[in-house]
Amino acid sequence: MKEIKSIAALASRFGTLPGVGRKTALRYAYAVIDMSEQDVDAFCAALREVKSSVKLCAECGNFTDDEVCELCKTRHGKQICVVAYPKDVIAIEKTGAFDGKYHVLHGTLSPMNNRTPDDLNIKSLLGRLNGIDEVIIATNPDVEGEATAVYLARLIKPLGVKVTRIAQGISMGSELEYADAVTLSQALGRRTAL
Ligand SMILES: [Zn+2]
Structure with a gap:
């Protein structure tokens, strides 16, 4: 069976995460297909939010969402x-x-x-x-x-x-x-x- 491009692309994204192998990455991609539109939106928003709000503490370098x-x-x-x-x-x-x-x-x-x-x-x-x-x-x-x-x-x-x-x-x-x-x-x- 020819692979579906978008599924393969998402799986390869999951595959970049620590501890996630090819099989697990594909399982995650299929799990996304089963999600509701709302859950997918929430998932994307959470990714964005963590990226935009978490920074390094000006003093110790630890993660923080404050200065x-x-x-x-x-x-x-x-x-x-x-x-x-x-x-x-x-x-x-x-x-x-x-x-x-x-x-x-x-x-x-x-x-x-x-x-x-x-x-x-x-x-x-x-x-x-x-x-x-x-x-x-x-x-x-x-x-x-x-x-x-x-x-x-x-x-x-x-x-x-x-x-x-x-x-x-x-x-x-x-x-x-x-x-x-x-x-x-x-x-x-x-x-x-x-
Ligand atoms: Zn600190």
Whole structure:
């Protein structure tokens, strides 16, 4: 059977989403055909809305629909926890073990993928260190996460701010967002100086 162009086009769009393979993408496309006109409109509007309203917090770089995010407005501690992605903030918030501020890098250093310090949200971190006692690096315990931690420690320590790394309670190569809350809060509690 000849494929229907519009279905194939929509499936290939769904296929660009993380974790969606060819089969699932096609199932999603068929699901859209079954939707009411209203639901399709709402779906499109939600896509547009998220794209137009969500931006990066001017202070920490986390996603927000305001100029400055809720966490930056309400946290006044002397610790900044540095993470690679907004989803890592959610993972750490779930543990309830941290009540300081965050800083989101939007990636990790990766020579393989040509990601250099200039590609990450690092400069604004240096501007936030006034009154801060400790910067906790909570990047994933993989090669890129480690390289990023070492780079940041070299940058920040000379400024007289303590830099620590969360303990390797989460196994090498695993991701922060998949670590359970207990493991992650233990890793936060048992951190080591860099
Ligand atoms: Zn913020």
